[in-house]
Amino acid sequence: MSAQPSASRTPPIAGRRIRIKVKRADGPGKPSRWEEFEVQPEPNANIISVLQQIAANPVTAEGDHTSPVAWDSGCLEEVCGACTMVINGRVRQSCSCLIDDIAPAPGDVITLEPMEKFPVVRDLWVDRARLFHNLKRVKAWVPIDGTYSLGHGPTESAAQQAVRYVLSTCMSCGCCLEACPQFTLEDDETRWDTTFIGAHAISQARLFNMHETGRQTKADRLDALLGPGGVSDCGNAQNCVKVCPKEIPLTESIAAIGRATTLHAIAQWFSGR
Amino acid sequence: MMQHRVIVVGGGLAGLAATIRIAEAGLPVDLFSMVPVKRSHSVCAQGGINACNEVARQQGYSEYQHFDETVYGGDFLADQPPVLEMANFAPRVIDLLDRMGVPFNRTPEGRRDLRLFGGSLFKRTHFSGATTGQQLMYALDEQTRRYEAEGKVHKYEFWEFLWPVIIDGRCVGIVAQDMRTMQIRAFRADAVVIATGGCGLVFGKSTNSIMCTGGAAARCYQAGVWYANPEMIQVHPTAIPGADKCRLMSESARGEGGRVWVPRKKGDTRPPREIPEAERYYFLEERYPKYGNLVPRDIATREIFDICVSHGLGVGGERVVYLDLTHKDPDYLTRKLGGILEIYEKFVGEDPRKVPMKIFPAVHYSMGGLWTTYTRGRYNPPEPAPEHKAGMAPPVSCEPGAGIAQGAPDNMMTNIRGLYAFGEVNFAYHGANRLGANALLNCIFDGIYNGVSVVNFIRDDVPSRQPAESLPPAPFTDAVEREEAKVRRLIETARTGADAQLSPYQIGKELGDEMTAACTVVKSGPRLEQCLVRLDELKSRYTQVQLADAAAWSNQSVSYARAVGDMLILAEIIARASLMRRESRGAHYRTDFPDRHDDEFMKTTVCAFSAQGHDISYRPVDAGLVRPRARTYGKTEG
Numbered sequence: 001m002s003a004q005p006s007a008s009r010t011p012p013i014a015g016r017r018i019r020i021k022v023k024r025a026d027g028p029g030k031p032s033r034w035e036e037f038e039v040q041p042e043p044n045a046n047i048i049s050v051l052q053q054i055a056a057n058p059v060t061a062e063g064d065h066t067s068p069v070a071w072d073s074g075c076l077e078e079v080c081g082a083c084t085m086v087i088n089g090r091v092r093q094s095c096s097c098l099i100d101d102i103a104p105a106p107g108d109v110i111t112l113e114p115m116e117k118f119p120v121v122r123d124l125w126v127d128r129a130r131l132f133h134n135l136k137r138v139k140a141w142v143p144i145d146g147t148y149s150l151g152h153g154p155t156e157s158a159a160q161q162a163v164r165y166v167l168s169t170c171m172s173c174g175c176c177l178e179a180c181p182q183f184t185l186e187d188d189e190t191r192w193d194t195t196f197i198g199a200h201a202i203s204q205a206r207l208f209n210m211h212e213t214g215r216q217t218k219a220d221r222l223d224a225l226l227g228p229g230g231v232s233d234c235g236n237a238q239n240c241v242k243v244c245p246k247e248i249p250l251t252e253s254i255a256a257i258g259r260a261t262t263l264h265a266i267a268q269w270f271s272g273r
Numbered sequence: 274m275m276q277h278r279v280i281v282v283g284g285g286l287a288g289l290a291a292t293i294r295i296a297e298a299g300l301p302v303d304l305f306s307m308v309p310v311k312r313s314h315s316v317c318a319q320g321g322i323n324a325c326n327e328v329a330r331q332q333g334y335s336e337y338q339h340f341d342e343t344v345y346g347g348d349f350l351a352d353q354p355p356v357l358e359m360a361n362f363a364p365r366v367i368d369l370l371d372r373m374g375v376p377f378n379r380t381p382e383g384r385r386d387l388r389l390f391g392g393s394l395f396k397r398t399h400f401s402g403a404t405t406g407q408q409l410m411y412a413l414d415e416q417t418r419r420y421e422a423e424g425k426v427h428k429y430e431f432w433e434f435l436w437p438v439i440i441d442g443r444c445v446g447i448v449a450q451d452m453r454t455m456q457i458r459a460f461r462a463d464a465v466v467i468a469t470g471g472c473g474l475v476f477g478k479s480t481n482s483i484m485c486t487g488g489a490a491a492r493c494y495q496a497g498v499w500y501a502n503p504e505m506i507q508v509h510p511t512a513i514p515g516a517d518k519c520r521l522m523s524e525s526a527r528g529e530g531g532r533v534w535v536p537r538k539k540g541d542t543r544p545p546r547e548i549p550e551a552e553r554y555y556f557l558e559e560r561y562p563k564y565g566n567l568v569p570r571d572i573a574t575r576e577i578f579d580i581c582v583s584h585g586l587g588v589g590g591e592r593v594v595y596l597d598l599t600h601k602d603p604d605y606l607t608r609k610l611g612g613i614l615e616i617y618e619k620f621v622g623e624d625p626r627k628v629p630m631k632i633f634p635a636v637h638y639s640m641g642g643l644w645t646t647y648t649r650g651r652y653n654p655p656e657p658a659p660e661h662k663a664g665m666a667p668p669v670s671c672e673p674g675a676g677i678a679q680g681a682p683d684n685m686m687t688n689i690r691g692l693y694a695f696g697e698v699n700f701a702y703h704g705a706n707r708l709g710a711n712a713l714l715n716c717i718f719d720g721i722y723n724g725v726s727v728v729n730f731i732r733d734d735v736p737s738r739q740p741a742e743s744l745p746p747a748p749f750t751d752a753v754e755r756e757e758a759k760v761r762r763l764i765e766t767a768r769t770g771a772d773a774q775l776s777p778y779q780i781g782k783e784l785g786d787e788m789t790a791a792c793t794v795v796k797s798g799p800r801l802e803q804c805l806v807r808l809d810e811l812k813s814r815y816t817q818v819q820l821a822d823a824a825a826w827s828n829q830s831v832s833y834a835r836a837v838g839d840m841l842i843l844a845e846i847i848a849r850a851s852l853m854r855r856e857s858r859g860a861h862y863r864t865d866f867p868d869r870h871d872d873e874f875m876k877t878t879v880c881a882f883s884a885q886g887h888d889i890s891y892r893p894v895d896a897g898l899v900r901p902r903a904r905t906y907g908k909t910e911g
Contacts, residue, residue, distance in 0.1 A: 075317050076517055077317065080312040082308065149369070164376040
């Protein structure tokens with residue numbers, strides 16, 4: 001469990017003032033700058049509520065008026081994947097980052113940076129279109145015969161459901177890609193199909209290859225992962241699994257797909273395809 | 274030949290289900306969403322999705338009883354035919370999701386597992402851990418991506434819907450804004466599906482996601498679409514209060530055996546687990562022996578409110594009660610409820626397997642929404658039926674078309690031709706209170722079942738008129754210019770050192786506080802009058818709103834400030850309709866009118882916007898299938 005048990009927390013000092021350092025940029029390709037804000041966090045504050053506080057009164061610690069910080073967020077309960085950013089040097093969801101945990105004392109500083117593997121839209125907001133594009137590369141769906149009533153789906157053991165469920169909690173947040181040395185910023189869309197696909201997509205390929213109907217397009221997924229930017233580009237740094245907020249066993253998925261692609265390649269060689 | 278197109282606004286469960294069904298029929302779909310669709314608010318749904326199933330059926334349950342429960346749960350405010358159709362169709366929705374690969378929890382034999390949920394004594398809720406909404410969303414997101422890869426769906430993500438283009442009472446497109454480049458454009462379509470969810474942010478902190486402002490619905494309303502039952506706002510009994518939002522603690526926690534209690538002794542300071550059983554007040558179980566902790570949400574919420582506010586029995590004298598799972602096996606809890614237990618652990622820092630959770634009600638869902646119509650189906654009993662009891666033969670078969678006519682072009686169409694409302698933004702199914710695990714059903718039923726109506730409308734109805742594509746450009750360019758002018762006006766207010774009192778964020782916060790205080794669990798005439806005065810004050814402050822951001826690129830303040838104006842409009846009809854409904858029904862509870870008055874108010878509130886203000890009137894409810902009865906859930910006196 002990545003949750004912090006309350007016993008291990010330094011007790012936060014009520015009414016303290018802390019500093020928020022934000023790396024800002026006005027748009028794609030624009031120079032970045034740091035701005036610092038001083039805030040008095042409410043009880044149970046998280047990064048989101050602190051950014052909301054700044055938006056309502058955007059004045060820097062030096063007393064200069066500025067614009068509200070732009071950032072991406074959605075559900076605020078770590079299930080939508082929107083609010084990923086780099087907090088004190090570590091990529092994570094900002095909604096589940098509690099101020100009491102990381103800045104319990106007066107004068108504590110929190111740094112917020114946008115992910116660097118995706119193009120910046122503005123400030124902390126980045127464009128993750130490539131992440132979703134890569135799901136198309138592995139056909140991350142079950143190829144059903146349309147939506148008309150055709151009876152129920154395949155039965156499934158509780159054990160297999162338990163494995164699939166965890167893989168299926170991937171919320172496309174991008175943490176695994178930000179932490180991966182093989183996944184680098186790529187502005188040129190024409191190169192997306194040949195650069196490293198990322199742990200999230202490899203794990204989704206495993207998810208759909210496990211499903212009885214999904215398996216019918218298993219070969220297509222493995223073909224994609226045998227190609228350039230596929231599973232063999234993984235450098236085995238294992239950073240992905242350490243930063244996944246949903247604790248998805250990404251390295252197990254990479255290993256499983258690695259084996260499957262090898263078998264697939266051998267079978268192709270024998271069949272002369 | 275002219276190519277017809279459909280626009281779907283909103284990429285949650287309802288929008289995606291509609292997109293898939295319409296694209297499958299061969300019509301190109303342009304899908305608009307303020308967020309990448311996979312991040313839509315539907316991911317927050319936790320507990321499950323209701324449908325009659327073989328196990329329940331063999332205990333005497335039926336689709337018809339699901340219908341009866343839903344109508345009773347909604348306190349007889351819903352038009353009954355669409356509810357019957359939805360309940361009848363529900364098992365087909367589950368089968369479809371199953372085929373799409375949703376990892377529903379399984380029994381030891383590998384079949385779909387079931388759990389109990391509020392408002393029913395039968396297990397009829399299918400679930401995927403405690404993140405069912407997320408899992409359903411992902412299945413539909415994947416199918417949408419498949420159609421996108423095939424070129425049948427075009428996604429416009431980070432695009433905000435601004436206005437429907439309506440010519441002679443017919444919707445022919447929309448105006449939308451790219452939230453990154455700020456470009457405003459018109460898009461043409463022969464039918465538009467609005468599937469933009471609820472309006473929780475009107476109440477400030479709610480269980481809703483950050484984009485659930487109700488802005489799209491409010492814009493449709495101002496463009497002439499009727500808005501129905503705005504006063505029916507569901508306050509979920511169990512949420513974790515937070516600084517930025519209230520996080521939902523699913524009803525499934527009670528479905529899996531969770532018990533709600535407070536110490537019997539006022540001001541008892543002992544830690545919860547040191548308080549012996551006899552000194553705990555399990556108030557829901559004592560007051561409602563039949564349903565216990567699984568009474569519908571409005572009832573549980575009012576009881577928790579009563580315990581904390583009227584009796585001062587909240588834990589530590591605060592507005593908090595315990596939701597206790599500690600008597601259950603921790604492994605069982607992880608398997609069935611892992612997702613929500615993790616949320617509690619992450620945001621509160623305590624393990625709910627070991628320590629009872631501290632919860633309080635929070636605004637959760639809007640039963641009201643855009644008004645829609647339908648064509649009645651084949652089931653038209655001479656007399657409305659009495660209460661349906663388990664084991665009784667259903668009076669009608671569950672083949673499609675009993676409740677509403679399958680594929681009729683007007684199903685879930687608003688009063689504007691070609692403009693549909695699906696999902697939470699559609700007022701149609703839940704009356705005055707929604708039962709848990711009926712929302713996911715409502716969304717997918719609308720998309721899949723009523724998506725056919727959109728297709729039929731285009732096939733049968735549109736050809737007799739001029740296709741949107743061939744209409745003259747003026748109405749579209751005019752609409753774009755109007756929206757550009759609004760944005761210019763907002764950006765022109767931006768200045769360094771903007772007055773904090775005129776910040777849209779400050780006005781939005783005060784609006785939320787006022788609406789939560791006046792228009793949620795307990796309402797009264799005098800307080801609502803006061804609320805309307807306060808709203809006038811906020812509205813006049815809003816006319817002088819000042820932004821602190823003049824950027825012409827990715828300006829989030831513009832989007833939020835625009836939404837504040839829309840939320841003020843919705844707030845006004847919520848408060849006014851609450852004041853005018855001089856009775857109590859479902860989620861709407863008036864201390865000065867504590868009883869239900871069917872003669873006067875078994876009616877849909879219909880709001881129409883005009884330059885003069887809000888025109889609020891009533892339409893009779895179609896209650897031809899089930900006779901209204903008192904809604905008590907077996908409450909005991911005392």
